[in-house]
Amino acid sequence: MASNLFTVLKIRDFRLLWLGLIVSNLGTWAQLYAEQWYIFSFHNSATDVSLLIFTQALPNILFMLIGGILADRFNRRKLLFFTQGAQAVLTLLLAVLITFNVMELYLYYTINFLYGLLIGLDLPARRSIVPNIVPAEQLSKALSVYNATFQLALFAGPVIGSALVALFGYKMVFYINFLSFSAILYAIWQMKIPDKIQDVSVKPTLFSELKHAGEAFRMQRVLLTMVILNFLFIALGRIDYLFPSISDNLLHLGVETAGWLNSSLGIGYVVGSVICGTFDQYFKRNVFGTIIFNVAALCLTTWVIAVSPFLWLDCLALFIRAAAASIGGIVIATALQMTAPDQHMGKVMGVQSAVVSAAQLISFPVGLLTDWLGIFTVLQVLVIGNLLIFGYVLLTRRQVNAMPMSNFPSSAK
Numbered sequence: 251m252a253s254n255l256f257t258v259l260k261i262r263d264f265r266l267l268w269l270g271l272i273v274s275n276l277g278t279w280a281q282l283y284a285e286q287w288y289i290f291s292f293h294n295s296a297t298d299v300s301l302l303i304f305t306q307a308l309p310n311i312l313f314m315l316i317g318g319i320l321a322d323r324f325n326r327r328k329l330l331f332f333t334q335g336a337q338a339v340l341t342l343l344l345a346v347l348i349t350f351n352v353m354e355l356y357l358y359y360t361i362n363f364l365y366g367l368l369i370g371l372d373l374p375a376r377r378s379i380v381p382n383i384v385p386a387e388q389l390s391k392a393l394s395v396y397n398a399t400f401q402l403a404l405f406a407g408p409v410i411g412s413a414l415v416a417l418f419g420y421k422m423v424f425y426i427n428f429l430s431f432s433a434i435l436y437a438i439w440q441m442k443i444p445d446k447i448q449d450v451s452v453k454p455t456l457f458s459e460l461k462h463a464g465e466a467f468r469m470q471r472v473l474l475t476m477v478i479l480n481f482l483f484i485a486l487g488r489i490d491y492l493f494p495s496i497s498d499n500l501l502h503l504g505v506e507t508a509g510w511l512n513s514s515l516g517i518g519y520v521v522g523s524v525i526c527g528t529f530d531q532y533f534k535r536n537v538f539g540t541i542i543f544n545v546a547a548l549c550l551t552t553w554v555i556a557v558s559p560f561l562w563l564d565c566l567a568l569f570i571r572a573a574a575a576s577i578g579g580i581v582i583a584t585a586l587q588m589t590a591p592d593q594h595m596g597k598v599m600g601v602q603s604a605v606v607s608a609a610q611l612i613s614f615p616v617g618l619l620t621d622w623l624g625i626f627t628v629l630q631v632l633v634i635g636n637l638l639i640f641g642y643v644l645l646t647r648r649q650v651n652a653m654p655m656s657n658f659p660s661s662a663k
Contacts, residue, residue: 258392263383263441270437271399274334277430279407281341283512284415284423285358288348290494292355296625300617303491303610305359306366310607313370318601321375330379331438333372338431340365345424366607373603382443390534390584394527397580398520405516412509475646476582477605479541482642484609486635487548487575489555490515491613495625501561514565515572522576533581541643544578547571549636556629 259265289298320329340361347353384392414422489496490512497507526533533540551571555564586602620628 256395258384258388258395261384261388261392263443264380264392264396266437266440267379267383268395268399270434271396272402273433274430275400275403276407276410277427279403279512279516280411280414280423281407281427283408283411283509284420286491286494287415287508288420289355289358290498294498295617296492296495296620297614297617298355299491299494300613300620301359302362303613305362306369307607307610307613309363309366310370310373310610311604313367314374314604314607315601317371318374318378318603320371321378325443326375326379326382327438327441327443329375330372331435333368333375334431334434334438336368337365337372338428338435340368341424341428341431345421345428348421348424370603370607377603379443383441390580391527393580393584394523397576397583398523398527400519402516402520404519405513407516408509408512473586476586477602478646479582479639479643480579480602481605481609482639483544483548483575483578484606485612486632486639487571488610488613489552489629489632491617492620492625492628495620496555496564499625500556501559501564503561507561510561510565511568514568518569518572519576521569522573523580525573526577526580533577534584537581537585538643538647540581541578542640544574545636545640545643547574548639549633552629552633552636556626556633 259268285302286299289302290296292298344353344358344361347357380392380396381389410426411423414426493508493511496511497503501507547570551567554567558564558567616628616632619631
């Protein structure tokens with residue numbers, strides 16, 4: 251039942267994490283929206299915006315696995331407190347530089363690189379802590395609610411960001427995001443993770459940690475299939491960094507248009523998370539069909555966005571795209587977290603996060619192609635790329651069906 255979806259919030263530590271992330275992510279997505287237009291305003295270049303993604307994704311790849319190893323070795327709560335606090339300091343630095351009108355693109359990219367480094371240390375710990383504080387039988391619901399915090403922020407953040415930019419300029423968005431970090435820092439400080447989970451026994455050297463991570467993927471081939479699917483979905487499915495170009499060159503509208511596009515994604519993600527959490531047992535039994543639907547939605551909506559001259563139709567396409575992606579992503583993430591053993595959860599999440607970050611590196615060549623060939627042609631190329639995902643899913647149907655969803659404990663009583 252839908253009413254049972256949020257019963258997971260009765261768990262104190264998960265509730266603290268959820269509330270802290272809601273506030274913090276609202277600030278983060280407001281900034282992510284504002285910074286895309288801020289960078290685009292320098293030269294009206296899609297390449298400049300894609301470099302924003304690239305400079306953050308590169309250190310993600312380098313540090314995600316290290317972050318996963320640290321998450322297995324050290325107190326995950328303290329690690330999160332450090333990474334979130336350091337990100338708050340960088341956000342304040344950006345706000346000050348913009349306030350005094352001394353910001354240059356190379357400065358922004360440098361600070362963004364440091365953001366990426368910290369996120370590389372942060373994400374594995376944050377993702378691996380959820381199975382530690384939530385019982386296995388409620389994990390799929392917890393992931394749905396957890397993901398919904400990001401999706402809600404993706405909807406509301408751009409609305410808040412566009413309003414702040416219109417009223418006070420870009421700098422105010424960064425100051426608000428700096429303040430929003432206080433919510434997640436307070437939540438992390440108040441969480442009580444059992445010692446038996448924090449003090450995970452691991453191998454003593456970095457090499458042995460890497461070797462053990464490789465063994466986990468070799469012994470559980472389905473882990474590799476899930477990670478590759480995530481790579482393809484992100485590499486060929488993410489188009490939010492193209493929103494300024496879509497708004498400017500296809501729809502011929504202004505800065506507020508990208509806010510509507512981002513918000514449509516956010517609403518779709520929220521709806522998809524709620525649907526997946528409510529009908530989790532159905533999606534567990536139909537993993538292959540769920541992923542095929544996700545791929546079909548990517549193909550169709552990318553084509554619609556390329557040919558549509560209407561903002562409302564683009565928003566509808568993005569809503570459907572996001573809802574399908576949310577459901578598919580939760581199904582894959584649930585299988586991944588339930589398959590990986592806890593003593594290697596951080597490393598597995600580190601590999602997963604590093605692969606997702608590697609997928610985002612495609613944003614740079616896509617940005618270059620957009621400035622060279624135009625946004626319409628690039629979107630058509632992405633449609634062809636989405637068809638390649640369809641082919642991969644068909645080739646790996648046996649592995650997809652082997653995802654251990656049917657063996658998961660039922661969360662419906």
